Amino acid sequence: MKTKITYTKEIISLLIIALVFINIVDAQIRVTEVKNGQANANVQGVFYCLPQTYLTFDIYFDVTIEKRGPYYQFANKYLGLNDVISSDAEHYEIGEVFISTFNRPDPEQFYFVEYGERAKKDELSVLLTLSESGFIIGMNELTEIEKIETQILEQTNNKEFSKQLFKYFAEDNFYKKIDTIIRKINIDTITIEKEIYKYSMAKKSLEQKAKEAANFISRIRENRFLLISGYQEVNYGVSIEYMDKQLQKLENEYLKLFTGVTMYKSFSKSFEFLPQKEKIEEAIPLFKFSGQNGVAEENDRSAQNVNVFIESNGVTEGISKFAEANKNDVNNLSGYYYRIPEYANIQLIFNNKVFFKTNKRINQFGVISRTPSFNSKIEFYQNTGNIKKILVH
Numbered sequence: 001m002k003t004k005i006t007y008t009k010e011i012i013s014l015l016i017i018a019l020v021f022i023n024i025v026d027a028q029i030r031v032t033e034v035k036n037g038q039a040n041a042n043v044q045g046v047f048y049c050l051p052q053t054y055l056t057f058d059i060y061f062d063v064t065i066e067k068r069g070p071y072y073q074f075a076n077k078y079l080g081l082n083d084v085i086s087s088d089a090e091h092y093e094i095g096e097v098f099i100s101t102f103n104r105p106d107p108e109q110f111y112f113v114e115y116g117e118r119a120k121k122d123e124l125s126v127l128l129t130l131s132e133s134g135f136i137i138g139m140n141e142l143t144e145i146e147k148i149e150t151q152i153l154e155q156t157n158n159k160e161f162s163k164q165l166f167k168y169f170a171e172d173n174f175y176k177k178i179d180t181i182i183r184k185i186n187i188d189t190i191t192i193e194k195e196i197y198k199y200s201m202a203k204k205s206l207e208q209k210a211k212e213a214a215n216f217i218s219r220i221r222e223n224r225f226l227l228i229s230g231y232q233e234v235n236y237g238v239s240i241e242y243m244d245k246q247l248q249k250l251e252n253e254y255l256k257l258f259t260g261v262t263m264y265k266s267f268s269k270s271f272e273f274l275p276q277k278e279k280i281e282e283a284i285p286l287f288k289f290s291g292q293n294g295v296a297e298e299n300d301r302s303a304q305n306v307n308v309f310i311e312s313n314g315v316t317e318g319i320s321k322f323a324e325a326n327k328n329d330v331n332n333l334s335g336y337y338y339r340i341p342e343y344a345n346i347q348l349i350f351n352n353k354v355f356f357k358t359n360k361r362i363n364q365f366g367v368i369s370r371t372p373s374f375n376s377k378i379e380f381y382q383n384t385g386n387i388k389k390i391l392v393h
Helices: 002-028 072-079 204-229 239-259 316-325
Strands: 031-035 044-067 088-113 129-130 136-139 172-186 190-203 263-274 283-290 293-298 305-310 337-352 353-370 376-381 387-392
Touching: 044 129, 044 136, 044 293, 044 337, 072 204, 072 239, 088 283, 088 337, 088 353, 172 263, 204 239, 263 283, 283 337, 305 353
Parallel strands: none
Antiparallel strands: 031 088, 044 088, 044 263, 044 353, 129 136, 136 376, 172 190, 283 293, 283 305, 305 337, 337 353, 376 387
């Protein structure tokens, strides 16, 4: 009976010693949240941080450019056209939207891993793996740093338009002007009138050139009629079709002088946005936009805000209180801080209408918790700071 009691006491004593030893070792490693630059003097350790999510909106804009023709004011007089472009203008519309995410260190989530001075080297065989940005990646084992894939969007180059929009505007800018000079010659009682012709070059007026262009359009249309009616040409294969297309192309070029030209192009701009947890379900301006000026300045009264509206999916709400209590427990011997990310619905709104929506993972909307102990092998996701693998000893 005494032997059993003795063995029991020895076992209890060994357990107490082991627990004390574990507490001493754990006590030599302390992870504290860095706030307001507060730090203990003469301590050794390293810093790590958790990532926060930024959004990049790559937005394409469609532009309609209207250029009036040089003879627009004579379109009705010579061609009977009323629906022509009478002034230069540009019209902007928001086209396709692409969204991508990237991470930067969260200034609110920096942590200091403090190593006690009394601990021995074999007691502190702790290996931390950090990324270049200071994100925690692994603990107590070598971990390969993940390759972060960056989404590269091909930007559409602005379409180059011909510098000479109206090909036949400047042709035959001068015409031959003939002045008749009558010179009278008196010989005795005979008077002789001699006509002298003076040739010079005069610049055509705008209306003269418009009238000539209208007459040329009439001749083109007449020739097209004669062509397709078989009066001027015998059809050999597709010859008539080809000639008709060429005449129609020429006619359209001359019509542009009266009707004007409408062109289309597109361009893209990128906007970075930082979602903030305290501004969930608020409309936050991303940029200003107007149909006349496109992406506008802040003082443009004709422009309206394009707003970002974000609402959390609420997946982590159920564990937030538990995790917060665990985080603030000073007697808890847990290890490193990590983050459980949250997902959110993202919308772009203009003129009170949603024109883009998606769902993305937003790290800073998630919950901060702590690992079970320091004496563990843990691998973290670099992009979120969440646990990927864990082995508790």
